[in-house]
Amino acid sequence: MLASLFRFKGGVKPPTHKAESTGRPIAPAPLPSRLVVPLHQSIGGTPKPVVAAGDRVLKGQLIGEADGWISAAVHAPTSGTVREIAMHVQPHPSGLDALCVVIEPDGKDEWIERQPVDYRLLPPEEVRERLQQAGVVGLGGAVFPTHGKLNPSKTVPMEELVINGAECEPFITCDDLLMRERAEEVVRGIAIFRDLLQPNKVLIGIEDNKPEAAAAMRAAVDALGEPFFVIQVPTLYPAGGAKQLIRVLTGKEVPAAKRSTDLGVQCFNVATAYTAWRAIAHGEPVVSRLVTVTGNVHEPRNYEVLIGTPMDELLKLATPHPDTDGIIMGGPMMGFLVPDIHVPVVKATNCLIAHNDRLFPPKAPEMPCIRCGSCAEACPHELQPFEMYWFARAKNFGKTQEYAIFDCIECGCCSYVCPSRIPLVQYFRFAKSEIWAREREKNAADGAKDRFEFKQFREDREKAEKAEKLAKAAAAQAAKKAAEAAAAAAAGDAAPATEAPVAVGAAEDPKKAAVAAAMARAKAQREAAQPKNMDAVTHEQEREMAAIDARREAAGIADAPPAAAEKKAD
């Protein structure tokens, strides 16, 4: 065994309520009337549907294709017919809809052709890809695609692989029962992770209120001859938080700004290891999971449930008491009341708790904070929740960040102990989402500012260029006038017919002369603004051109100036 365990500060000891649901073995839940399988069931990209309404699908058939590396595939949980691909309410506190594949089971539960492999014969990339294709995600609740956590770091050697069987939330026992009944497959799954990551040691942490699970895991580890350590950790919520368990088992503290792999640690849930083994060695993608159904029910129990099973149908199996008024998904510390009892079980659903006021009395009215500091003592991240609350309430979000609000893991310990019944976690979620919203706004504003500044710069540049051109034109005009004067002197006899009448006309009518002069200027300008081949003309060329122009005018060809036309009319 290991020499000693470490401890994390804070934590609370709520009543565990676990014994209720551990008395009976895992039971398979019967096929529900229909399955609503959300496409987005993991962190990362939303899988794209690859089936259409009316298609017949087999159990385990791909229905949603992973979109990008951090995304995991979704499969048909049973054989049947796709009824629709439509928006349905999600098991999320927001109550928002998302795209789901609705399948009507045909009752045959017919598998696709499964392709078991010996992963030791495959290159690591292929094992990772198989896991992604099988939709293996973290089943502890975070549903991060597992293959994305199985790339060994190139810079930091992997020291410890931590396997999380702590299951610290009250009421939840699905990991406990999994370890009791399927320990061998869990250990085999851990071996896959071990072979991919090559850690120095593997530590399996289980809270000491689950002696049966720990014994089963030890037996399995011994039977398979694996050098894994099964370690019982003190029961203290939230010992099952990844960072807390890593702290307890390795003494390492993972700050908010870092990943555990930066410290040479990686962490997986026991259920994730189990599904990874099923995916690789049996070719079974993740189409079901263990769910604890407990709370205000007659027969609390763990069920193997198809993903997409409506929660109300699952809850009925445990015979809820008639005064049940809601369903909590997850545990009582971090779970939430589902917005609609028909929402489907998803990969993140580890527990359903039938809610009623007897089990969870309504909260007493909120009182002002008396700065008693209980929350700070209970915080496993050693934050000062009452200070963050103060600033969150005042919408002074900058200050909440100074007090490290993003280190908060929302475990609920502070709310649990608060004598003033302040829903502290709610305030922190509010502050975090406000900060994110502001950051988005700021990014948008910064983008707009950049674009505006560039536009101004461009306009200024164009203005400067124009001014330069005008200056050049003025210079050209001066040169031209000089040239014209010279041309007039030189070509006096070359175009007497034109020259003389203009002079006469000018003498006759000063107005006309002014108009003619203006026209000439405009023409000169036009010419100056014209192609670059006019820029470097010599005096002779200019003279020549002037002569040509004069001739053309005389002949009345082309762009004869109106002055000439007028003159003709004379």
Added chain:
Amino acid sequence: MFAPAPFLLKDASVSRVMTQVCLALVPGIAAYAWLVGPAILVQLAIASLAALVAEAAMLKVRGKPLALFLSDGSALVTAWLIALTFPPLAPWWLVVTGTVFAIVVAKHLYGGLGQNPFNPAMVAFAVCIVSFPALMSQWPSVGLQVPLREQLDIILGLAPRLDALTGATPLDALKTALKLDESSVDVAHLLANQDIFGNFAGRGWEWVAAGYLVGGLWLWQRKVISWHVPVAFAAALAAISGALWVYNPAHFASPLFHLFSGGAMLGAFFIATDPVSGSTTPRGKLIFGAGAGLLAYLIRVFGGYPDGVAFAVLLMNLCVPLIDLLTQPRIFGMKDKP
């Protein structure tokens, strides 16, 4: 139905905290009533009534729910601390004035429960000792057993205030004697006066202080208060009194005497531990407690007031925002950084 997690809550409430504080005061009050006189019970009743009436009136003015806030017990704690720090034979209106000032000005004008920067009971004490120094200095001689009836008449103003009934407090007696004649009198000689002094501190009062100590330890055991403030307070008081006592035992009283005299025990466990006006970080609590203990000694020994706890606590209340800012603990995962 909307209810945010956690759905399980610990069985804790503000009124439970306050009730426990009141319960913890009971041993001290019992010793007080038994050894000094039952008049304290009358004062406790007067202060409680005044506090509840003032609290109700202010809640009404501020449009707050009456039942919820009246039952939180915070006004009662303030009232009891006022009654226990005022002279037991003080006229009823003095206690009422102090209590009403504490509730109306020191508590509600600052925003009510949880918002007051100063300990309301200590504000009341400071205001009254500055405004009515004579009345606030009349402490009964412990040796004189006055019938309850007579004590009541004095409190209610029905009988004339007799100077004969009152005497110097142990702290006062020591200070005055040492100031008057620095060369000839020494502490050991003075402490032999069994009218005023008992086994290790003031006659009778030492057991009242012991009662507070017992109640305070119970509060710590119940985790209503942490050890930081009382330990720092007592350690600082013992350290400075011990240093001067070692330096000149003829002129300075022992740490034991100081710990069990005046408001030291009450201050260490019940007044300086007020969470609202005190420091909140662990290191901050140590600084806060030590500062209060140190100042209390300096004021009671070298200052003009009979005891220094009230002013010491108020002065430290002033420093709390700064102390808290400078003593923020390192958070999880940040311990290695400087």
